[in-house]
Amino acid sequence: MKCPYCGFTQDRVIDSRESKEADSIRRRRECERCTKRFTTYERIDEIPYMVVKKDGRREKFERQKVLSGLLHACEKRPVSAGTLERLVDETESYLTESPERERTTSEIGELLMNRLKALDTVAYIRFASVYRDFKDVREFKEELEQLLTREQPGRKARAAAHTSPPAEKA
Known part of the structure; x- marks a missing residue:
């Protein structure tokens, strides 16, 4: 969550409360850089994919x-x-x-x-x-x-490996 005052992305939640209708959560947050407080709301994403x-x-x-x-x-x-x-x-x-x-x-x-x-x-x-x-x-x-x-290139390489004559010992 970006701070609306300074844009910093690190904050901490100070307080969380459910709304009266129980369809969202209100959160009070404090920015870890500028220490200003702001409120966010969390809602269920109801638009289906x-x-x-x-x-x-x-x-x-x-x-x-x-x-x-x-x-x-x-x-x-x-x-x-x-x-x-x-x-x-x-x-x-x-x-x-x-x-x-x-x-x-x-x-x-x-x-x-x-x-x-x-x-x-x-x-x-x-x-x-x-x-x-x-x-x-x-x-x-x-x-x-x-x-x-x-698949042919892999098959040809495997087939060549299996059909090549054994190396002669010196």
């Missing part, structure tokens, strides 16, 4: 909905529930730390897909197939081919 859908509709962000989608994508895959929980935490932090109250589903979906791609490629493909709404097998195949070409 919104998600703008592809068709323009706006919905309240629902943590459980995101987790459910991830659970479906990771079904029978070696991805722990704790890992998925952290992924949802990151997504929620992305929303709450943003200066805007609204984020598009494409921003959120891309964030999740990038994280899933690093965790498990099968879960990533499952999630992407629903999120990107592949219209036919061709679109699905293109996504798989892009994924495979990104």
Whole structure:
């Protein structure tokens, strides 16, 4: 909290009281630099974080909905529930730390897909197939081919390491 008199950011709370309606907390503070006192009010943030859908509709962000989608994508895959929980935490932090109250589903979906791609490629493909709404097998195949070409350099290096002839002893 910045002091309204000198702009210093360090203060101490002298007194806290709940309002009569119990919808805010009044705090008396004292600046540690200039020692002047000022009052602040704490209120519950009631404006929800919104998600703008592809068709323009706006919905309240629902943590459980995101987790459910991830659970479906990771079904029978070696991805722990704790890992998925952290992924949802990151997504929620992305929303709450943003200066805007609204984020598009494409921003959120891309964030999740990038994280899933690093965790498990099968879960990533499952999630992407629903999120990107592949219209036919061709679109699905293109996504798989892009994924495979990104992995190729690492695979070639590993394959070369395994197939090279053993070094001769001198």
